[in-house]
Amino acid sequence: MQTFEMSQLSSLRRAHRRDRILRHSLRLLGSITGLLVLLITLFVLQEAWPALQNLGFIRFWTDGSWHPLEGSFGLMPMVLGSGLIALGATAIATPLGLLSALFCQCYGPPLLVVPYRRLLELLAGIPSVVYGFWGLVVLVPQINRLHPPGQSLLAGTLILSLMILPTVALLAIASLAQIPSSYWQGAAALSLSRWTTLTRIILPSARSGLFTAVVLATGRALGETMAVLMVCGNVVQVPSSVFDPVRSLTANIALEMAYATGDHRAVLFVSGLVLLAIVAGLVVMAEGISNQGMSSESVIVHER
Amino acid sequence: MKKISTIRQYSLGTVAFLMLGLTACAKPPQAANSEGIKLQGNIVLTGSSTVAPLAIEMGKRFEEQHPQVRVDVQTGGSSRGLADTRNGSADIGMVSRSLKPEEGDLTAHAIARDGIAIILHSENPVAELSPEQVVDIYQGQLTQWSDVAGGPTSPITVVNKAEGRSTLDVFLKHFDLKNSEIQAQVIIGDNEQGIKTVTGNPNAIGYVSIGAAEHSIGRGEPLKMLPLDGVSPSTTTLQDGTFPLARTLNLVTQGASEPTAQAFLQFAQSPQVQDLIEQQNFVPIESAPLAPSTP
Numbered sequence: 001m002q003t004f005e006m007s008q009l010s011s012l013r014r015a016h017r018r019d020r021i022l023r024h025s026l027r028l029l030g031s032i033t034g035l036l037v038l039l040i041t042l043f044v045l046q047e048a049w050p051a052l053q054n055l056g057f058i059r060f061w062t063d064g065s066w067h068p069l070e071g072s073f074g075l076m077p078m079v080l081g082s083g084l085i086a087l088g089a090t091a092i093a094t095p096l097g098l099l100s101a102l103f104c105q106c107y108g109p110p111l112l113v114v115p116y117r118r119l120l121e122l123l124a125g126i127p128s129v130v131y132g133f134w135g136l137v138v139l140v141p142q143i144n145r146l147h148p149p150g151q152s153l154l155a156g157t158l159i160l161s162l163m164i165l166p167t168v169a170l171l172a173i174a175s176l177a178q179i180p181s182s183y184w185q186g187a188a189a190l191s192l193s194r195w196t197t198l199t200r201i202i203l204p205s206a207r208s209g210l211f212t213a214v215v216l217a218t219g220r221a222l223g224e225t226m227a228v229l230m231v232c233g234n235v236v237q238v239p240s241s242v243f244d245p246v247r248s249l250t251a252n253i254a255l256e257m258a259y260a261t262g263d264h265r266a267v268l269f270v271s272g273l274v275l276l277a278i279v280a281g282l283v284v285m286a287e288g289i290s291n292q293g294m295s296s297e298s299v300i301v302h303e304r
Numbered sequence: 305m306k307k308i309s310t311i312r313q314y315s316l317g318t319v320a321f322l323m324l325g326l327t328a329c330a331k332p333p334q335a336a337n338s339e340g341i342k343l344q345g346n347i348v349l350t351g352s353s354t355v356a357p358l359a360i361e362m363g364k365r366f367e368e369q370h371p372q373v374r375v376d377v378q379t380g381g382s383s384r385g386l387a388d389t390r391n392g393s394a395d396i397g398m399v400s401r402s403l404k405p406e407e408g409d410l411t412a413h414a415i416a417r418d419g420i421a422i423i424l425h426s427e428n429p430v431a432e433l434s435p436e437q438v439v440d441i442y443q444g445q446l447t448q449w450s451d452v453a454g455g456p457t458s459p460i461t462v463v464n465k466a467e468g469r470s471t472l473d474v475f476l477k478h479f480d481l482k483n484s485e486i487q488a489q490v491i492i493g494d495n496e497q498g499i500k501t502v503t504g505n506p507n508a509i510g511y512v513s514i515g516a517a518e519h520s521i522g523r524g525e526p527l528k529m530l531p532l533d534g535v536s537p538s539t540t541t542l543q544d545g546t547f548p549l550a551r552t553l554n555l556v557t558q559g560a561s562e563p564t565a566q567a568f569l570q571f572a573q574s575p576q577v578q579d580l581i582e583q584q585n586f587v588p589i590e591s592a593p594l595a596p597s598t599p
Contacts, residue, residue: 067484069467136497141504148507149461149489234466234491245489255493258353259381259468 097168151233175209351385351398444487
């Protein structure tokens, strides 16, 4: 009896020690990740600093055009380009992705759902340069027949929506899967129709997860480079129609960085900084939304 | 591209280390004998991505002849080549144009010639454009192919290069244009993207390296090169200097080079590398001075 207690005690102690090691190593790894993000931001800021100091922050928004070698540094058309492409892609991918998720979680027979999910996962795994290449040789010539030159805001939006569709769908599936099965059972016990169950119970309780899915997908769309560079035409201008070519901030960096020196290089880092700020804003927004969701969920729990 | 070259640098370092161990007990390599002196050390080349593939091939052959020498090639554009040569982080810079007057502090060593051809989709019936027409098209004053003799009734898609590329520099200088005057519909990065854009759009006009365009035509892609001033772009017209829109590929150095780098420069200008130059679709310099040390 006593030996049993002894061994129990020592194993408890051992478990405590392991817990402590795990806690400390997790803290270490977590802070390394955080530190990396901080260091990258500081590095970009440091590289962009000469340009910010020499030109001032205002000029990037007031200069009429982007000709860094001739001394004009207007970033506005590219911020707008990035924003339009990302918003357009999100607008197309969100309904498709949410419907895909609802199909997988609520409607589809398992025989269809499993291959469909694999397909979504495959879509998420295709490298962006492959999407870009496909867009350039298949999609762009088709759009060109409709309205030249083909390389356009529309092409970029379509390709990007295809790329972020799996992000929206898979994250939405994950957040729908987190809904406790008691919600379903309760709805069934009340003999609610499937439509009512979805719109009144399932979607509201998964709301924060679904919003996060959309915001993360928008972030991915903003950061996408290769595919956008290949199909958007990369002309720095404010587009007057969806058939006009545009340049995104990411494409700007990728196109010019390899060949840039001095001030030109520094202003490219400024465009990186602006991109970083936009994505950071999005993440803060996502955080806010999911916190809101949390508190409303806890209300439900208390009511129970 | 940069990542690959760093990996290459590391693997080269390892190889060099192993080689040192091997050569310590092996007999001295034959090429070193013919030189009289034994060359060793690292040569770092940085610069133009047009010159880099050629420099890598030249470097491989040079390493075969001088097993204790490592040639490290990194890309980053002609501007980087100039900057790195000036600040000493590269022994030799690769520059895909002639040096400007304000770059007189550097010495250029011409290794090959490359031409820039104006390209159209092969379905486009237009057979020739005058330099004035090219300027008008790129300035957005000619926007319809029907304004050009023999052209179809469709709008022109102008394809231009991104700022900082040496092909753009050469093109702008030849046609006396400023980049801000150009009204482009598509802006591209490398030659291959330009070729894909034009082969995918029968109304497009673009410009790329003659080497890259010939290569693509050889693969059967729907592309054609336009003659300029009555001279059709080809390896022959580039070599005899009659094709006007051409550039010289240079290796640049600052001041006196180390013996190893000096030997590489001579090697790169010698007939020993002529086949490598032709493989890359460039044209050897006609009057390349013979390196005194070649057998």
